[in-house]
Amino acid sequence: MYGLSAILSHRYKDGTEKLIAYASEKIPKEEMNRAIIDKEANAIVFGLMKFYDFVYGREIILRTDHKPLEHIFGPTKGIPLKAASRLQRWAYFLSGFRYKIEYIKSECSRNCNALSRLPVDETNIFGAEFTPVYYVNEKMNIVDWQEVVLETKRDEVLSRIVKFCILGWPNNNKDLSSEEQNYLVKKNEIAIEGNCLFWGCRVIIPESLWDWILADLHASHLGIVKIKALTRSYVWWPNIDQNIENTVKSCGICIKEQKAPPHAPLTLWPWPGKVWDRIHADFLGPLFGDMYLVVVDAYSKLSEVINFRNNTKAYRVVEVFDELFAKYGLPNLVVTDNGPQFRSDELGQFFKSNGVQHSFSPPYIQK
Numbered sequence: 001m002y003g004l005s006a007i008l009s010h011r012y013k014d015g016t017e018k019l020i021a022y023a024s025e026k027i028p029k030e031e032m033n034r035a036i037i038d039k040e041a042n043a044i045v046f047g048l049m050k051f052y053d054f055v056y057g058r059e060i061i062l063r064t065d066h067k068p069l070e071h072i073f074g075p076t077k078g079i080p081l082k083a084a085s086r087l088q089r090w091a092y093f094l095s096g097f098r099y100k101i102e103y104i105k106s107e108c109s110r111n112c113n114a115l116s117r118l119p120v121d122e123t124n125i126f127g128a129e130f131t132p133v134y135y136v137n138e139k140m141n142i143v144d145w146q147e148v149v150l151e152t153k154r155d156e157v158l159s160r161i162v163k164f165c166i167l168g169w170p171n172n173n174k175d176l177s178s179e180e181q182n183y184l185v186k187k188n189e190i191a192i193e194g195n196c197l198f199w200g201c202r203v204i205i206p207e208s209l210w211d212w213i214l215a216d217l218h219a220s221h222l223g224i225v226k227i228k229a230l231t232r233s234y235v236w237w238p239n240i241d242q243n244i245e246n247t248v249k250s251c252g253i254c255i256k257e258q259k260a261p262p263h264a265p266l267t268l269w270p271w272p273g274k275v276w277d278r279i280h281a282d283f284l285g286p287l288f289g290d291m292y293l294v295v296v297d298a299y300s301k302l303s304e305v306i307n308f309r310n311n312t313k314a315y316r317v318v319e320v321f322d323e324l325f326a327k328y329g330l331p332n333l334v335v336t337d338n339g340p341q342f343r344s345d346e347l348g349q350f351f352k353s354n355g356v357q358h359s360f361s362p363p364y365i366q367k
Ligand SMILES: [Zn+2]
Pocket: 218, 220, 221, 222, 223, 248, 251, 252, 253, 254, 255
């Protein structure tokens, strides 16, 4: 695949199809080493952009000969959480179209394949953008970027994974070594950026750097949970969680820290007897300049979110509770924090006149 190609055709009622237009563009040399899934997805986006005026607002069928895209871009399926951010953005772009996605065997899309091998212009669709490389390079001071590039090239397993990503994975999983199998479940979520492999926004680290990174992550003896959380933002390799656990478990300082007195246990509110018996309310915001009152029924978890704009004065709170009580009935108890609106006489009077109890203590204290 040297280029992106797309074909627009029209299907008649009798099932026959007539071609309307062809399009193809060359992928620049420096972009050739992208994962195949990236290039295939790119071809779909390219086609939609090229034929935008024909397809926007109509029901269309997108055909791809790349099986994983049927799942990733399928309108009824969610895109995998860890898919490369570019795929996520493309899925978002696609969501503006009314489409069905169909998988067709490569042999059936020869005309399209021919075009992608004989493209006309250079395209810049991958273009410069905010990629995980920038993120990791900026934020991750645990490892030198160039070192990861170099070691990825030297690493036998990762070199093969890079190859699979660019040229396609073997059809038979049995052809993969046990190390390669570790990457199999993530194959549609692995991207290549700046000559490194990424799983989501996490760099896949070659084995020669594992110990070094583990030592660095563990330098402040943060304990298993925090180290794992830190790792999750930046790096990944097979069994990384297990490796972290082993490192921490064999460390005297971490073990000693672990024995610190436990936090006071959280006590749950008692389960209310019926719907709208006890409600909890709190302000949320400012979100884009507005304040919201979030009201949750403890029994059903039914929630109401009321936009207060920038006026959260007590009389507004009374108005809103008045509306809510008209809608759902009077609760037994309303729980809020100590915000000034909630402590106001106005609201106090309102609750009292309706026989509604009001509690300011967020955590329930068991006696
Ligand atoms: Zn430690």
